[in-house]
Amino acid sequence: MNAIHIEALRYVYPDGQVALDGIDLTVASGERVAVLGPNGAGKTTLMLHLNGVLTATGGSIQISGISLERKTLHDIRRRVGLVFQDPDDQLFMPTVAQDVAFGPANFGLSGDALTARVARALDTVSLTDDADRSPAHLSAGQRRRAALATVLACEPDILVLDEPSANLDPVARRELAETLSGLGATMLIVTHDLPYAAQLCDRAVVMDGGAIVADGAIADILSDPELLAAHRLELPWGFSVPAG
Amino acid sequence: MGAGAHPLYRHGDTVVHRAPAEVKIVCLLVFVLAVVATPREMFWPFVIYAAIVVVMWRIARIPLRWVLPRMMIEAPFLVLAVLLPFAEGGQRVDVAGLQLSVTGLWAAWGIVVKGTLGVAAALSFAATTSATELPAGLSRLGVPGVVTSVLVLMIRYVDLLTAEASRMRMARIARGDSPRTLHQAAAIATGIGALFLRSYERGERVYAAMLSRGFDGKAPDLAVIGAAPRAVATQWVVAMLPAAAAVAVSAAAWVTL
Numbered sequence: 001m002n003a004i005h006i007e008a009l010r011y012v013y014p015d016g017q018v019a020l021d022g023i024d025l026t027v028a029s030g031e032r033v034a035v036l037g038p039n040g041a042g043k044t045t046l047m048l049h050l051n052g053v054l055t056a057t058g059g060s061i062q063i064s065g066i067s068l069e070r071k072t073l074h075d076i077r078r079r080v081g082l083v084f085q086d087p088d089d090q091l092f093m094p095t096v097a098q099d100v101a102f103g104p105a106n107f108g109l110s111g112d113a114l115t116a117r118v119a120r121a122l123d124t125v126s127l128t129d130d131a132d133r134s135p136a137h138l139s140a141g142q143r144r145r146a147a148l149a150t151v152l153a154c155e156p157d158i159l160v161l162d163e164p165s166a167n168l169d170p171v172a173r174r175e176l177a178e179t180l181s182g183l184g185a186t187m188l189i190v191t192h193d194l195p196y197a198a199q200l201c202d203r204a205v206v207m208d209g210g211a212i213v214a215d216g217a218i219a220d221i222l223s224d225p226e227l228l229a230a231h232r233l234e235l236p237w238g239f240s241v242p243a244g
Numbered sequence: 245m246g247a248g249a250h251p252l253y254r255h256g257d258t259v260v261h262r263a264p265a266e267v268k269i270v271c272l273l274v275f276v277l278a279v280v281a282t283p284r285e286m287f288w289p290f291v292i293y294a295a296i297v298v299v300m301w302r303i304a305r306i307p308l309r310w311v312l313p314r315m316m317i318e319a320p321f322l323v324l325a326v327l328l329p330f331a332e333g334g335q336r337v338d339v340a341g342l343q344l345s346v347t348g349l350w351a352a353w354g355i356v357v358k359g360t361l362g363v364a365a366a367l368s369f370a371a372t373t374s375a376t377e378l379p380a381g382l383s384r385l386g387v388p389g390v391v392t393s394v395l396v397l398m399i400r401y402v403d404l405l406t407a408e409a410s411r412m413r414m415a416r417i418a419r420g421d422s423p424r425t426l427h428q429a430a431a432i433a434t435g436i437g438a439l440f441l442r443s444y445e446r447g448e449r450v451y452a453a454m455l456s457r458g459f460d461g462k463a464p465d466l467a468v469i470g471a472a473p474r475a476v477a478t479q480w481v482v483a484m485l486p487a488a489a490a491v492a493v494s495a496a497a498w499v500t501l
Contacts, residue, residue: 053452074458082456089449092400094376097469103457105464118469134376136403154457 001065003029003158003186004050009059011045011210019045021210023059029157032187034197034218037207038232043190044085046207047160050188051080064157078107081156081185085163087143091135096127096146099135103154121153125179141172145179152183159185165193195239198222206231250399252314252370259482260304260372264475265381267483272369274487278494279361284354289497290361296486297364304372311367318363325355375399384474389462397450401443409439 004027011020019042027033035043048054049061052073061068063076081103084090093099100118109117122128125145130138135146144164151159164180165173177199180187191197197204197218204221206214208231214221221227222241228234235241260268275296282289301311332348373381378399379392412435421431475483 048452051456053455074460077456077458080456082453084449084453086449088404089446090453092397092450092454093466094379094396094399095469098466101466101469102454102459102464105466106458106460115469136400150457 001029002062003027003031003064004188005062006049007060009046009049009061010057011042011049011054012057019210020049020056023207023210023212025205025212025215027158027186027188029064029186030184031203032189032201034201034204035188035190035207036192036194036197036204036221036231036233041207041231042210043207044162045210047082047162047188047190050158050160051077051082053082074107078154079157081151081154081159083148083151083159083161083164085166087135087140087147090147090150091143094134095132096135096138096149097122097131099146100131100149100153103150107154117153117155121149124152124183125149126175139172140167141169141175144168144172144176148176148179157186158188159183160188160190162190163192164189165191165196192233194222194233194235198241206233208232250370250375252367253374254304254306254310254371256305256372258304258372260300260368263372263483264473264479265373265377266384267475267480268369268373269381269385271484271487272365274484275365275490276362278487278490279358279365282358282494282497283501284350284358286497286501289493290357292493293361293490294364296489297361297368300365300368300486304368306368306371311364311371314367315360315363318359321359322356325352325359328352328355401446401450404446405439405443408442409435412439 004025006023006025009020009023009025010018012018021042023042023046035046037043045054049056050063052068063079066072066076066079068076091099093102097118100121101114104114104117118131119128122131125148127142127145127149130142130146135143138146144167148161148164161180164176168176173196177196180189180200187200189197189200201218204214204216204218205212206221206227213231214224214227219241222235275293279290279293282293300306301308328351329344329348330342332345332351334348335346336343337346337349338344379396382395383389383392416428416431416435421428
């Protein structure tokens with residue numbers, strides 16, 4: 001079954017600006033897909049549609065075969081976990097553990113089941129020792145992992161990450177990649193960080209101007225300099241795509 | 245710094261620190277009400293109140309040199325109190341060559357002593373209660389979920405906002421703005437506007453992130469996750485002792501008036 005199936009998705013901002021202009025995208029279960037594109041291409045807007053935080057102007061979205069509608073919203077939000085770009089937007093409770101518990105508690109978990117779920121999510125991101133600290137006192141890398149844990153605790157089928165490697169030092173960046181590659185969920189990684197995308201994903205879609213302009217194996221897309229240049233993407237100096 | 249540390253919190257492990265937040269909130273409220281309700285034309289009740297507060301400080305190991313400077317927050321109210329003996333009318337009394345109003349003097353004394361005791365009691369509460377305990381304590385006292393959620397968010401984001409404001413200030417100074425001159429007022433005002441917009445946008449993002457995790461307007465009960473257990477009867481009895489003493493003093497003052 002397809003994890004994500006999007007057809008002719010369109011979104012127009014209240015001021016008339018077209019953010020998404022007919023997106024068609026199908027992602028198979030267990031696939032890891034990089035969403036690449038310049039600033040303002042509509043990547044984050046697309047991400048906010050996947051669990052109904054934004055409501056499409058036109059088109060349809062199916063998550064694991066369930067059509068996204070008002071009455072399926074709660075179920076779909078449990079299935080699709082969004083990790084936002086700025087962990088400070090995601091972490092708002094007084095302690096890390098309470099923040100991790102927030103999602104599953106909203107989805108009806110309580111008591112021992114909730115405690116176990118929180119412990120498991122914190123263990124996955126190696127933050128068990130920091131459970132009772134305030135998110136404000138964690139390092140940027142720890143905050144990013146805590147933000148990931150808050151979503152993992154909801155046990156989503158699909159994980160959507162917005163710029164996961166932004167503002168991380170090299171070690172934190174690598175540690176996060178290791179955590180992510182150990183997860184089984186279907187993943188959509190929105191990023192400008194092409195090497196990171198190459199490391200984690202097998203497939204890439206390129207977005208520009210609210211539409212998908214390329215879709216294919218990540219090695220093929222990253223080794224097409226004309227395509228990258230046409231959409232303000234560039235491999236970092238000294239980086240060459242590993243032969244896939 | 246542990247979880248929930250705020251600028252007025254003194255980390256410690258005393259009876260007062262361990263007392264559940266909801267009991268301390270009620271105790272503080274009752275104590276302050278008792279102080280306010282005491283007739284101001286007497287001195288001895290206030291001496292006893294002060295003694296109660298000082299004993300609390302001793303038990304909670306809050307040194308005077310920590311608490312006294314922090315009581316300066318009261319200063320603006322004291323200015324008002326100083327004006328009263330001059331401004332009020334009625335019978336006058338001669339003090340060091342100054343004609344002072346008798347009712348004004350009593351009013352000033354009332355404001356100073358009740359204000360000081362209130363601030364002292366509130367500081368004792370703040371010094372022994374971490375920000376993490378506060379929302380749970382309030383919700384156990386029946387405060388609506390919306391109010392405690394607002395409080396949780398405020399506690400979490402006030403540091404972030406302060407940091408953002410100070411980064412903006414730094415960036416202004418780095419571009420040659422001098423912080424002490426009047427013309428900076430315009431830059432500060434614009435800065436506050438920008439900060440407001442940023443906070444508003446952050447608010448929207450935080451809300452989107454909450455919605456994504458199934459938030460439906462109702463704060464979930466996270467008592468199993470590190471929140472302190474609910475206060476039991478004996479804790480209520482013990483922790484309410486200072487408040488009970490204050491109520492007794494207040495009542496006695498009215499009887500002997």
